[in-house]
Amino acid sequence: RKEVEQDPGPFNVPEGATVAFNCTYSNSASQSFFWYRQDCRKEPKLLMSVYSSGNEDGRFTAQLNRASQYISLLIRDSKLSDSATYLCVVILISSGSARQLTFGSGTQLTVLP
């Protein structure tokens, strides 16, 4: 079983739609959670951190459910510019206090005009 699992999609949604992605992780000791966005042929960039209390950044809302070991990302009022691959990222503190990222394989979103 993969440590971090995401539905690869693709999700094709019309402009203005609300879309949600889920991600599950297997290691209950995971400590930090993020969503990254990756545009085609570019490097991943941090979109937002994910907290147990839930957090919102404009049209984006992230939630963490530690009991069920999943995180979610909700995008409201989708824009064409939201088209990208969204990567779920989980961090474990490993030896020497190194913070090791584990990535999901990404969910591809295409917002259609």
Add this chain to the structure above:
Amino acid sequence: DVKVTQSSRYLVKRTGEKVFLECVQDMDHENMFWYRQDPGLGLRLIYFSYDVKMKEKGDIPEGYSVSREKKERFSLILESASTNQTSMYLCASTGQAPGGYGYTFGSGTRLTVV
């Protein structure tokens, strides 16, 4: 602005060549990472380092080695390049601050081994 710089954007090497991929960060970060990204497989961790001269194997270290002689520089070495090492290689770094502290990636090196 935080920066992670990878020395080459595109690289073509021959099978059997020794290949060096360089990564430099200007943020005084302790932790540095090398990933490779392949279609359908996502990002996979090759090696990471949490301090100068320290290194740890990631999930797929075979065929690779690393060097961290200075805090700002983390090098990935392909001792004898093979065609299955054709991939996008991404370097990342982060500081020691706990939770809620994201990673910064370099723009990647697309390596083709022929």
